[in-house]
Amino acid sequence: MAAKSPRRKPALTTTFEDSGMSNSRKLNSSISDGSESQRSRTPNCSCQLENTYRLQPEGQGRFQRETVRTLMLQTLEGKLKDVEYDSSTCGDLSTTLTNEIMFQIKQCHWERYKLVVQLFVGQDEKQGIQVASRCVWNADVDTSACVTYKNSSLFAVASCYAVYFE
Template sequence: MDVVSSQTKANFSVPGEETPSTSDKSRRVSVFTFPSSKDGTDDSEPVGKASAMFGRRSTFRGFAKTIQKVLALEKLTKLGTVMRPTINYENTYRLTPVDRFHYNPEKVERAIMLLLEAQLANVKYEPKRCTAQTRRITDLVKTKVKQMDFQRYKLVCSVMLGQCNDQGIEAVSRCVWDSQADGCACIHYKNDSLFAVVTVYGVYFE
């Protein structure tokens, strides 16, 4: 069934003014089609109620889509798919290390000496093998010193392996640092076939 809605002006008789004609009363006409009931009765609603019904329906659909998006985002967050924002900490403006976290060269030397004795006690010098051994010892030394928890310190580790062949050798390093906060631990190890020189620098990071 077709329902026709028209917007007309009220027909008032005002002295001195002509009454609008019938054609002027229905200039704006809009047509809405609604399904009629099976028994032939008119189930159409006024235009205002139909518009409200359509508005409520569209609002409900949008609300349902919003809920679906929120649930999907929560699921992805639990699975770890969504990356969380990086946390940036404020600067503490600490220019000197705390006493209990101060770099301790003596403590580092004792720990590294035990490490070298365990790694190189029965090792004979071979150029190719010692190349890989140098990298391995370097990683072990860095891991060992990091476990000592010298907070806010940058660590620099240098390992040198050489053959014992009745020769003399000198290893020299020079650095510019803060003598009050920074430190250096130097460890020498030697067996019948090779020698090792390990240097670990601890530089305080302000």
């Protein structure tokens, strides 16, 4: 008779992305193992960048929380509808879903927002769970969206944090 397997650890994935900065303001950089000189790691930039002094999004550029909630819930429902919880595959599933949610949110083209998407997947054994977060930000322009999805064997909590880049 096989012994009951121990409770599985939930999978947690976080993705950080810089969304909406124009190409002229991006600088390429690379991570070095220390063998390269400091000079070769510094990007050669002959352009001069000027400040925009924009402290708030203009026009329709404000992050829309309900749109993001709808996108996240549709993604979770579409991908997790018939999935059974398996601790060996949920880590990869969590990473895949996080990247897909990030991609869909970036398709909305909200300029100058830095996005953080976090997805928590766990086994549903009728236990209680509470997910909380705290952020220090500008409440006028920074925001977040969160959705929860459950099926017969697992639950998923997805959060997206949007921080305006001044």
